[in-house]
Amino acid sequence: MxxxxxxxxxxxxxxxxxxxxxxxxxxxxxxxxxxxxxxxxxxxxxxxxxxxxxxxxxxxxxxxxxxxxxxxxxxxxxxxxxxxxxxxxxxxxxxxxxxxxxxxxxxxxxxxxxxxxxxxxxxxxxxxxxxxxxxxxxxxxxxxxxxxxxxxxxxxxxxxxxxxxxxxxxxxxxxxxxxxxxxxxxxxxxxxxxxxxxxxxxxxxxxxxxxxxxxxRDYMPRPKPGFAEMRDRNARFGATCRALVAASDLAAAEKRKVEGWLPRYVRRRCHRRDRIWKAWLRQTLRH
The missing domain is CATH 3.90.550.10 (Spore Coat Polysaccharide Biosynthesis Protein SpsA; Chain A)
Structure with missing residues (x-):
């Protein structure tokens, strides 16, 4: 059993x-x-x-x-x-x-x-x-x-x-x-x-x-993501969020409301805006 x-x-x-x-x-x-x-x-x-x-x-x-x-x-x-x-x-x-x-x-x-x-x-x-x-x-x-x-x-x-x-x-x-x-x-x-x-x-x-x-916690080290990687990942994360909302059983008006929350959600749950900005700054200073 x-x-x-x-x-x-x-x-x-x-x-x-x-x-x-x-x-x-x-x-x-x-x-x-x-x-x-x-x-x-x-x-x-x-x-x-x-x-x-x-x-x-x-x-x-x-x-x-x-x-x-x-x-x-x-x-x-x-x-x-x-x-x-x-x-x-x-x-x-x-x-x-x-x-x-x-x-x-x-x-x-x-x-x-x-x-x-x-x-x-x-x-x-x-x-x-x-x-x-x-x-x-x-x-x-x-x-x-x-x-x-x-x-x-x-x-x-x-x-x-x-x-x-x-x-x-x-x-x-x-x-x-x-x-x-x-x-x-x-x-x-x-x-x-x-x-x-x-x-x-x-x-x-x-x-x-x-x-x-x-x-x-460094048992599987990974390099700190760069500016382009963060931008790309946020875009893919956001696209997945939108696909999940579209596939949900929410009413059309509810889906539109939730979609309005998603930009803030992506910045909060994937890469935050301040970290993306810091990555851009690091990249700019290197060049």
Whole structure:
């Protein structure tokens, strides 16, 4: 019998914090789950940690790739290996309350229309960041467009790590990847697609804990994008947003209103205007 929840953990060289994250999952009050440890050809102690958890707890399954896949391929591998009706991703360096799975699964149970259940997000302070809380806004009884506006502009990228209805997750993320095969901003596009279908509901009864620890997050270094790359990516991100709005079941007048929000949304959720300007300035000064 399939478990109630599948958890995909895509990992590459996550040994520094992986054990803490997996211990957090093992403590969950909801016990009926599986964890898919998708080890992306790690070269540190990650395989040993994964093997140890799989040996002591049959709910943990270690899959080791012999070569390192692109980031999104490893994310989608974890998604496609899932067996449960509910699914979530978990980064190797993030944590949550021990009630996380139980509360979010109950939220999905409550309404068949919900495809993404999201928590309060707490971001830890570390070098270069400040501690912040992102509570779920009190909007679930508000009119649909009011909910959508809040879910677009008051959300956190960490909502992507909420709990998905697996069938919807596969459909939405597959559709987005076909339009926008780029890891930068793909999380926000998935949240937007769910929100456009009125499928996002949230709670502050449980929390996701995001740890941005720069010294451990350079495991797949990428160069800082330049001016032309930022401009191009914003254009592709915006085109994908427009395609998602066009495909939604909103009325024509509602679609026009949402389309009016999109320029600000793109600048906020992809590359911000000030960062594009700084990239242009760097390019100009080099020449």
């Amino acid at each position: 399939a478990p109630r929840v599948s958890i995909g953990v895509p990992i590459y060289n996550g040994a520094s914090l992986l054990s803490q994250s997996l211990d957090c999952l093992a403590r969950q009050s909801l016990r009926d789950f599986e964890v898919i440890l998708s080890d992306n050809g790690s070269t540190d102690a990650t395989p040993d940690i994964c093997a140890r958890f799989a040996a002591k707890d049959s709910r943990f399954r270690h899959v080791r790739h012999t070569k390192t896949l692109p980031v999104l391929e490893n994310f989608y591998f974890a998604r496609d290996a899932a067996d449960a009706p509910y699914f979530l991703w978990r980064a190797y360096d993030d944590l949550s309350d021990d009630t996380y799975l139980e509360v979010l699964a109950d939220l999905l149970d409550a309404r068949a229309e919900t495809v993404l259940a999201v928590p309060m997000v707490r971001r830890d302070a570390s070098a270069g960041t400040t501690a912040r809380e992102f509570p779920y806004p009190d909007i679930d009884s508000a009119p649909r467009l009011s909910r959508l506006h809040a879910q677009m502009f008051e959300n956190s990228a960490c909502w992507f790590y909420g709990m998905w209805r697996l069938s919807a997750c596969r459909e939405l993320t597959g559709r987005i990847h076909a339009l926008y095969p780029d890891p930068w901003g793909a999380d926000h596009l998935a949240i937007l697609a769910a929100a456009l279908g009125d499928g996002v509901r949230g709670t502050n009864a449980t929390a996701f804990r995001q740890r941005i620890i720069h010294e451990t």
